Each structure stands twice: as structure tokens, then as C-alpha cells.
Amino acid sequence: EVQLLESGGALVQPGGSLRLSCAASGFTFSNYAMSWVRQAPGKGLEWVSAISGSGGKTYYADSVEGRLTISRDNSKNTLFLQMNSLRAEDTAVYYCAKVLGPYYDSGGYYSYFDYWGQGMLVTVSS
Amino acid sequence: SSELTQDPAVSVALGQTVRITCQGDSLRNYYASWYQQKPGQAPVLVIYGKNNRPSGIPDRFSGSGSENTASLTITGAQAEDEADYYCNSRDSSGNHLGWVFGGGTKLTVL
Numbered sequence: 001e002v003q004l005l006e007s008g009g010a011l012v013q014p015g016g017s018l019r020l021s022c023a024a025s026g027f028t029f030s031n032y033a034m035s036w037v038r039q040a041p042g043k044g045l046e047w048v049s050a051i052s053g054s055g056g057k058t059y060y061a062d063s064v065e066g067r068l069t070i071s072r073d074n075s076k077n078t079l080f081l082q083m084n085s086l087r088a089e090d091t092a093v094y095y096c097a098k099v100l101g102p103y104y105d106s107g108g109y110y111s112y113f114d115y116w117g118q119g120m121l122v123t124v125s126s
Numbered sequence: 127s128s129e130l131t132q133d134p135a136v137s138v139a140l141g142q143t144v145r146i147t148c149q150g151d152s153l154r155n156y157y158a159s160w161y162q163q164k165p166g167q168a169p170v171l172v173i174y175g176k177n178n179r180p181s182g183i184p185d186r187f188s189g190s191g192s193e194n195t196a197s198l199t200i201t202g203a204q205a206e207d208e209a210d211y212y213c214n215s216r217d218s219s220g221n222h223l224g225w226v227f228g229g230g231t232k233l234t235v236l
Contacts, residue, residue: 035225037169037227044210044212044227044228044229044230045161045163045169045212045214045227045230046227047214047224047225047226047227050224050225059223059224060224061224095168095169100174101216102156102216103175105157105175105176106176108155108156108157108176109155109156109157109216110156110157110158110159110174110175110176110215110216111156111159111215111216111225112159112171112174112175112214113159113161113169113171113214114171114174114180116168116169116170117168118168119168
């Protein structure tokens with residue numbers, strides 16, 4: 001059974017730093033890209049960042065580029081999100097998600113998030 | 127980066143059919159995936175690719191798409207289908223490579 005368990009959420013002051021972790025089990029972690037998705041209170045889902053299975057490629061949303069850094073430790077089956085220079089607008093529930101794809105089917109590509117963690121609240125406030 | 131647009135809210139009578147739509151330029155190159163989210167819970171994948179359902183998702187859920195529009199159809203909506211639904215696709219606009227979500231559609235089952 002695939003399980004993703006986030007940890008590290010906290011209340012932090014603006015300008016502060018935080019490191020989120022996501023412990024994975026039930027699949028061969030290094031074979032899959034992983035991603036972080038967040039949801040501000042009462043708002044929709046926002047893709048934040050993703051990393052390839054090897055860790056050699058990383059991707060970021062424009063809103064977090066330069067402040068958040070995604071990484072992984074395949075020996076420990078763990079995904080990380082280092083969050084620096086935090087702002088009030090970073091307040092959200094952060095989910096880690098397992099990524100599948102891209103695949104090709106009948107003229108189109110697709111990539112999707114097949115498993116999600118339970119989510120973890122990060123609050124940025126003074 | 128690209129954007130995906132969804133209607134904020136849709137309602138359907140119990141047992142009837144409802145279609146939730148998603149529009150965006152990224153859908154010209156990538157199929158959408160769809161996620162169901164109930165209050166206080168993590169999102170759950172319901173449709174991916176051209177029209178594929180993960181194990182455990184009822185066959186009343188189906189997906190379709192054309193040009194820059196993707197649709198999620200629930201045929202014979204049940205009370206337990208009341209939830210927020212989000213579309214998502216890969217995004218490769220300009221120099222940006224990532225993923226993008228729609229704003230979400232709140233489905234009410236009457």
C-alpha cells in the first residue's frame with residue numbers, strides 16, 4: 001500500500017524558514033517523480049514544485065522560484081521542501097504527491113498525481 | 127505559465143448527469159487529470175489520461191476533451207459525489223515546465 005506521510009509543518013514568522021518532509025512507502029521511491037502541491041485556506045489547489053526520480057531535474061512554480069527548494073533522499077525514501085524567506089501568502093496546507101508520466105495516448109500526453117499525502121499546515125504569521 | 131479555468135460551482139439533481147468543464151491552452155497538448163476533494167481531506171484522483179479511472183473509482187465518472195477543453199462527466203450523480211473537483215495538466219508554456227490546476231468546481235448534489 002502506497003503511503004505518503006508529511007511532517008514539519010509549523011507556525012513561522014514572515015521571513016523565516018521551514019523544512020517539510022514526506023516519508024514514502026509502498027513503492028520503489030527512486031523510480032518516480034514527486035511533487036508538492038499546496039492549498040491556501042478556503043482556496044484551490046496550487047502546484048508548487050516537482051523533482052525527477054533521480055533528483056537531477058527540478059521544477060518550480062513562478063510564485064516560489066528562488067525561495068523554495070525541492071530535494072529528495074532516495075536512500076531514505078524521503079522528499080523535502082526547504083522553504084526560505086516565507087511570506088504570509090505561503091500559508092497553506094502542503095501536500096506531497098507521487099507523479100506518474102508523461103505518457104502518450106492517442107495524440108496527447110498526460111501526467112498526473114496518483115497518490116497524495118494527508119497534508120500538513122504551514123502558517124506564516126507574526 | 128498557463129491557466130486552467132473552471133466554473134466555480136455546479137449543481138445536479140440526485141441521479142442526474144452533470145458535466146464539469148475545464149479550459150486552457152495547455153489542454154491542446156496534454157490531457158487533463160481530475161481530482162475530487164471533500165472537506166478536510168486530501169484530493170483523490172478520479173480520471174487521468176484520455177479517459178482512465180483508477181481502481182476503486184466508480185464507472186459513473188468519465189472524462190473527455192477537445193481542443194482546449196476537458197470535461198468530467200458524472201452519469202447518475204450520487205450524494206457522495208458532492209465535493210470540489212479540480213482539473214490539472216502538465217504545462218509547457220514558454221520556458222516554463224510544470225503543472226497547473228484549475229480553480230476548482232464545487233459540485234452540489236440536490
